[in-house]
Amino acid sequence: xxxxxxxxxxxxxxxxxxxxxxxxxxxxxxxxxxxxxxxxxxxxxxxxxxxxxxxxxxxxxxxxxxxxxxxxxxxxxxxxxxxxxxxxxxxxxxxxxxxxxxxxxxxxxxxxxxxxxxxxxxxxxxxxxxxxxxxxxxxxxxxxxxxxxxxxxxxxxxxxxxxxxxxxxxxxxxxxxxxxxxxxxxxxxxxxxxxxxxxxxxxxxxxxxxxxxxxxxxxxxxxxxxxxxxxxxxxxxxxxxxxxxxxxxxxxxxxxxxxxxxxxxxxxxxxxxxxxxxxxxxxxxxxxxxxxxxxxxxxxxxxxxxxxxxxxxxxxxxxxxxxxxxxxxxxxxxxxxxxxxxxxxxxxxxxxxxxxxxxxxxxxxxxxxxxxxxxxxxxxxxxxxxxxxxxxxxxxxxxxxxxxxxxxxxxxxxxxxxxxxxxxxxxxxxxxxxxxxxxxxxxxxxxxxxxxxxxxxxxxxxxxxxxxxxxxxxxxxxxxxxxxxxxxxxxxxxxxxxxxxxxxxxxxxxxxxxxxxxxxxxxxxxxxxxxxxxxxxxxxxxxxxxxxxxxxxxxxxxxxxxxxxxxxxxxxxxxxxxxxxxxxxxxxxxxxxxxxxxxxxxxxxxxxxxxxxxxxxxxxxxxxxxxxxxxxxxxxxxxxxxxxxx
Amino acid sequence: xxxxxxxxxxxxxxxxxxxxxxxxxxxxxxxxxxxxxxxxxxxxxxxxxxxxxxxxxxxxxxxxxxxxxxxxxxxxxxxxxxxxxxxxxxxxxxxxxxxxxxxxxxxxxxxxxxxxxxxxxxxxxxxxxxxxxxxx
Numbered sequence: 001x002x003x004x005x006x007x008x009x010x011x012x013x014x015x016x017x018x019x020x021x022x023x024x025x026x027x028x029x030x031x032x033x034x035x036x037x038x039x040x041x042x043x044x045x046x047x048x049x050x051x052x053x054x055x056x057x058x059x060x061x062x063x064x065x066x067x068x069x070x071x072x073x074x075x076x077x078x079x080x081x082x083x084x085x086x087x088x089x090x091x092x093x094x095x096x097x098x099x100x101x102x103x104x105x106x107x108x109x110x111x112x113x114x115x116x117x118x119x120x121x122x123x124x125x126x127x128x129x130x131x132x133x134x135x136x137x138x139x140x141x142x143x144x145x146x147x148x149x150x151x152x153x154x155x156x157x158x159x160x161x162x163x164x165x166x167x168x169x170x171x172x173x174x175x176x177x178x179x180x181x182x183x184x185x186x187x188x189x190x191x192x193x194x195x196x197x198x199x200x201x202x203x204x205x206x207x208x209x210x211x212x213x214x215x216x217x218x219x220x221x222x223x224x225x226x227x228x229x230x231x232x233x234x235x236x237x238x239x240x241x242x243x244x245x246x247x248x249x250x251x252x253x254x255x256x257x258x259x260x261x262x263x264x265x266x267x268x269x270x271x272x273x274x275x276x277x278x279x280x281x282x283x284x285x286x287x288x289x290x291x292x293x294x295x296x297x298x299x300x301x302x303x304x305x306x307x308x309x310x311x312x313x314x315x316x317x318x319x320x321x322x323x324x325x326x327x328x329x330x331x332x333x334x335x336x337x338x339x340x341x342x343x344x345x346x347x348x349x350x351x352x353x354x355x356x357x358x359x360x361x362x363x364x365x366x367x368x369x370x371x372x373x374x375x376x377x378x379x380x381x382x383x384x385x386x387x388x389x390x391x392x393x394x395x396x397x398x399x400x401x402x403x404x405x406x407x408x409x410x411x412x413x414x415x416x417x418x419x420x421x422x423x424x425x426x427x428x429x430x431x432x433x434x435x436x437x438x439x440x441x442x443x444x445x446x447x448x449x450x451x452x453x454x455x456x457x458x459x460x461x462x463x464x465x466x467x468x469x470x471x472x473x474x475x476x477x478x479x480x481x482x483x484x485x486x487x488x489x490x491x492x493x494x495x496x497x498x499x500x501x502x503x504x505x506x507x508x509x510x511x512x513x514x515x516x517x518x519x520x521x522x523x524x525x526x527x528x529x530x531x532x533x534x535x536x537x538x539x540x541x542x543x544x545x546x547x548x549x550x551x552x553x554x555x556x557x558x559x560x561x562x563x564x565x566x567x568x569x570x571x572x573x574x575x576x577x578x579x580x581x582x583x584x585x586x587x588x589x590x591x592x593x594x595x596x597x598x599x600x601x602x603x604x605x606x607x608x609x610x611x612x613x614x615x616x617x618x619x620x621x622x623x624x625x626x627x628x629x630x631x632x633x634x635x636x637x638x639x640x641x642x643x644x645x646x
Numbered sequence: 647x648x649x650x651x652x653x654x655x656x657x658x659x660x661x662x663x664x665x666x667x668x669x670x671x672x673x674x675x676x677x678x679x680x681x682x683x684x685x686x687x688x689x690x691x692x693x694x695x696x697x698x699x700x701x702x703x704x705x706x707x708x709x710x711x712x713x714x715x716x717x718x719x720x721x722x723x724x725x726x727x728x729x730x731x732x733x734x735x736x737x738x739x740x741x742x743x744x745x746x747x748x749x750x751x752x753x754x755x756x757x758x759x760x761x762x763x764x765x766x767x768x769x770x771x772x773x774x775x776x777x778x779x780x781x782x
Binding site: 323 | 726733734736737740741744745747748749751752
């Protein structure tokens with residue numbers, strides 16, 4: 001392989017990206033060395049097993065990926081703004097829409113939510129860490145390495161271009177030669193390991209580590225939604241793992257699972273992909289539902305309406321989510337019986353979702369609503385998500401789907417649910433729990449600007465796409481003719497897209513502005529919260545979270561304590577020594593070996609993959625013989641951290 | 647975290663895991679051998695390797711997945727265990743039966759026959775169906 005096959009060449013935008021990547025790397029290295037931050041980076045972040053720090057790292061990665069995926073989106077919208085534009089050629093456009101979809105779902109939405117779950121869930125259930133802190137670090141590093149492996153594709157080797165669904169035979173060696181598609185397979189495979197481990201970790205954490213008195217039906221709604229999400233992850237992700245492995249066999253070792261030759265079944269890939277892919281949709285929406293539940297309840301000053309109905313509808317959704325996958329390929333031609341059944345299950349899954357919408361509305365009914373930014377995002381969610389939901393039911397009718405499918409109507413539908421649901425949820429959750437993570441709130445005035453810019457931009461961008469779709473504009477095309485008459489609405493859509501881009505920049509500016517100027521929180525209860533995470537005396541909980549594990553007597557325990565004026569004050573005699581897990585560099589090193597393994601497979605350099613594999617197994621063996629039971633935090637240290645005098 | 651009671655089963659040599667691991671590898675290799683090296687008919691090969699697959703699934707549930715382990719602490723964990731197994735069975739059946747149904751209904755017929763495009767795909771004669779099975 002020559003160097004110009006290894007590096008992507010020929011496109012000035014790629015050279016620009018190369019330069020900016022090198023400059024950023026040099027800048028980071030210079031900063032770390034100049035200010036002697038290497039040791040800090042290693043001991044505080046790279047080796048940490050603290051769920052709060054891992055959560056912050058997940059969220060930072062997710063925001064970076066949101067930037068990357070957003071730039072992809074704006075490049076696409078620029079190309080589509082006018083008919084017959086020459087900004088991107090078809091191959092480049094295909095690569096960009098593939099990476100946009102994959103990054104936004106796998107490397108933005110999931111880690112953003114998992115990051116928030118990491119920070120919040122142990123605090124909400126009154127635990128000092130997750131059940132398996134070391135495994136949590138392994139989860140993060142496998143996710144991060146998978147994401148980085150996928151992301152370097154656009155400068156080294158070339159990006160995948162078969163769409164985020166990677167349908168066969170388009171994704172086969174014959175139609176997608178080169179390493180691009182392998183990046184997809186190995187990036188997702190490695191990140192998928194991390195997600196599966198997170199699923200197991202948090203399932204056990206929520207079932208086993210709750211504070212005394214917190215029965216399942218006293219758990220906060222966000223913890224419930226996380227629990228249900230973890231169950232779906234555990235059952236859905238193995239399907240993706242197997243499907244990716246089979247396609248990797250097809251591409252690297254010449255097997256015939258999904259190929260056209262050798263009696264392979266190309267559509268079986270689509271079938272398996274959506275068997276995972278539909279539950280995946282609920283993996284990225286249920287935690288967002290949980291976030292909105294917390295926020296709406298907090299800022300309406302009311303207990304969540306229909307607590308149990310919320311839980312049962314989520315459990316129903318978890319079951320149904322495995323029964324609707326065929327609606328992603330009604331037009332494959334499975335026949336009337338199959339399509340009817342999946343049409344009905346798809347419409348049925350709208351019912352529990354509708355129940356939840358009404359529960360949120362009734363929670364607000366006669367509440368003292370405070371219009372804070374997290375609440376604005378939640379209200380925006382209800383309005384916009386319903387638009388996505390209604391068009392979803394339209395798409396669910398198999399016969400009508402023959403008309404809508406493969407058009408911008410569908411594109412607009414899933415952006416309405418994924419942005420108004422998941423992205424609004426991520427923003428709302430980030431702003432709501434920001435003081436828990438950093439000790440100060442994001443500026444509310446700038447935050448409201450972000451909300452209005454983003455929400456208006458979002459509607460300007462995607463509402464026209466419904467009409468473009470009804471007008472027949474197909475998705476996944478890199479350009480269209482003047483005569484089609486789709487030009488004006490596309491221009492409007494592009495303007496909306498750039499408005500969302502500006503909103504993102506203002507959000508990032510708000511992070512900087514608030515870091516500099518925001519008033520630091522003096523108590524742990526920044527918003528007048530209801531659940532345990534707000535009960536810590538300091539704004540940012542210490543690394544052990546709770547000096548004394550709280551005893552829970554009911555739903556919204558902390559709120560009821562405050563109402564009764566009986567918030568417990570810690571005294572010196574409450575403090576006992578605290579058992580905590582030790583930091584470890586092994587997860588990071590294991591992740592690095594995963595990178596070597598994945599990179600080797602991407603370029604079909606089996607020797608390199610083999611070396612990486614040996615490294616991974618080596619770190620596993622090392623861990624098996626490591627007898628580290630953690631350490632104890634002394635009573636003195638706890639007293640000092642909590643500022644309690646003896 | 648300081649829950650020492652959860653540590654039962656640690657300490658001694660993990661014979662159960664080793665035997666389960668070795669048996670899993672043996673079952674996989676034998677299945678491979680049956681599929682690649684024997685002259686059995688396709689039907690028999692399928693029956694045998696499906697048998698091995700079920701054996702291996704049972705083996706893993708028993709040897710690695712603590713299927714029979716009694717829960718000593720609360721009633722809840724027992725309920726969670728049962729619910730978990732039932733949901734796993736539900737998902738497994740949906741994946742296997744669902745995939746077979748989706749991949750063979752309608753779609754396969756379009757592939758195999760150049761029939762006139764009519765709306766009532768469901769009404770094929772028995773003769774055609776048996777032909778279809780033979781071709782797989």
